[in-house]
Amino acid sequence: MRPLIAITCSFADEKIFLNRGYYEAVEKAGGIPVGVAPLRDKDVLSNLLDRVDGLLLSGGPDVDPRHFGENPRPGLGEVNPLRDEAEIFLCREAVKRRKPVLGICRGVQLINIALGGTVYQDIGSEMEKPLKHRQEAPRWYASHDVNVSKDSLLYRILESDLVPVNSFHHQAVKDVAEILKPVAFSQDGVVEAVEGASGEFFLLGVQWHPEEMWREYPLQLKLFEALVDAARMK
Template sequence: MKPLIGITSDLDENGETFLKADYSRAILRAGGLPVVLPAGLEDIDEICDRIDGLLLTGGEDVNPLLFGEEPKHQLGKIAPERDDMEMALAKCAVGKDMPVLGICRGHQILNVALGGTIYQHIYTDLEGPLLQHKQQADRNYPTHTVVVEKGSRLSNYVEGKEVLVNSLHHQAVHDVPKPLVVTGKAKDGIIEALESTEHKFVMSVQWHPEALSNLGDKTSLRLFGGLVEASRKQ
């Protein structure tokens, strides 16, 4: 049977469930069955029992109160209801050794859920010249490179030592807790990829492979294929 992949969603201005179709399309293309999870804390344990894999998606900023900081002036829109659900789901999934893939905001949520922190606004929190991490190009096109750690799970999906990525963020991972390790960085030092050393498939990336997969990007297709394959019941 095809594995059931739970995909976290956003809320629009009317409080309705919202999700870009690229995420579901990427899971379908990889051979999984996507199910969109509405924001809310109802039945988290049962949801976690029913799904075979978890995809934490992109979206608004992460609430800094979740990692022990007060909000700074540059903090963007937050979604507390979504934060609560994704934190609970991430902890539950990792605790069960369920395959998890975090994307952009999901990359940051996974890090925070396991005890890490993030930069609220990289352009004021960090010193020195930074790349343009909120690109002006269409989201379907890559605009900078990420250097991938040799021997990492991510390196199995990348041809060569670097991968071209798209970039749509102003927050970024800061302190990384065990068992997560850094597996990819932009050339300005921003952490672009994480994975767990203690789980069969717990990974996250700062970019948006679901958008790049629309144009047949091989790394993106392999990444979603890895999630779906790891989620298959033995």
Template sequence: MKKPIIGISSNILGLEKGLFAGYKRAYVDVSYINAVINAGGVPHLLPLNEHEDIIEEFVKNVDGIILTGGNDVFPLLYGEEPKEKLGEIFPERDKFDSLLVRYAVTYKKPIFGICRGMQIANVEFGGSLYQDLSYNKNVSIKHFQKARAHTPTHSITVASNCFLSDIYPEGIGFINSYHHQIINELAQGFTVTAKSADGVIEAIENISDEIFIVGVQWHPEMMAINDETAQKLFKKFVNEVNSRKKN
């Protein structure tokens, strides 16, 4: 059986020193690549660019897409002015990722959004973000951990009858956390499927015969090194991609 091809959105790394100073490289963290391979998929890097026709071809030639983590999302995309605690933005990447979402929906390709990837999907469908955790007065736990990336540091409560529910059958999970932006207004068509103890949205989904989008706020690719639950999450996504590919 042919393995499904999973497109992974990339970022840009600018070299500042040495013989190649000024040159830029497209990259993704190796943890995404390994997680896809171990889940039975074939990882395919999608280099960031501004050519809409090329981005459309990217989507047409893969079976599913992972939207990776990275910079803050540009607030003007959801109708807000930038606030004091907004972090580094990269509007070119916002456009790239937004186009990946649009074409994935057009061509019915499943999407798995991770951290920023979940946020950009929510924004693309009309939702909004808190530009910093401090702008939500209910936040009371640490969401940017000072621990190794594969270490889970806080709990989540997982809804029943959702994509995550058989991965977390007890309705409780433990995750890592590296973010300072969170979902504010949830986009139409999406459902919240996991929250942290202080009410932060940790997972969302929009699933039908026409659309498949699952997003998580944490970084399961980093945990998948030694965490069976994180591995199951990627395997279930790859299996879903394979199933929809056949249909």
């Protein structure tokens, strides 16, 4: 039986949308992708989680810094309050239920914020000598490497401690939530992945965009396969 994987959608101009890389990667990995709009009714979202087997938090705009106790700084980009509210609820509820969760780019930041951590609102103005994390290259292209801790779920999935990744972000995990641990870093010290510290269930977030890479870098498909495999066991 193919597990149902809920994928959060972007929302703008009264439309929801989802890049094809997400749903095609989930399908290729053996799951059934289910797009989720930023609904406001928490009962509906809760009922949705009852019916799906896993959650994928997709990329998108910045998260409103009020969710981690800060005022907006000049480098903050576009925020979407409806999406923030829905996804923070979904993330927290999925974690409570021990349902598999994978976060991508905004998704890793959302996981960290939802569970009590913070992010840099703009790494270019808040970190010293950061790498260029908004590449001007094809979206599938790996613009830099990340170092992966060998004592991690991520390493067991990718079976490599040096992974080439793409990069399309200006925010990044800052203070890591207590129930998470950082497991991958870029050369400038930016946290590139976090996962559940206890290892009791599948909880993983990556800062790059594997959904844009897996056709050219098959290694990246393993992230989606791991999510689907964990969902199949629920």
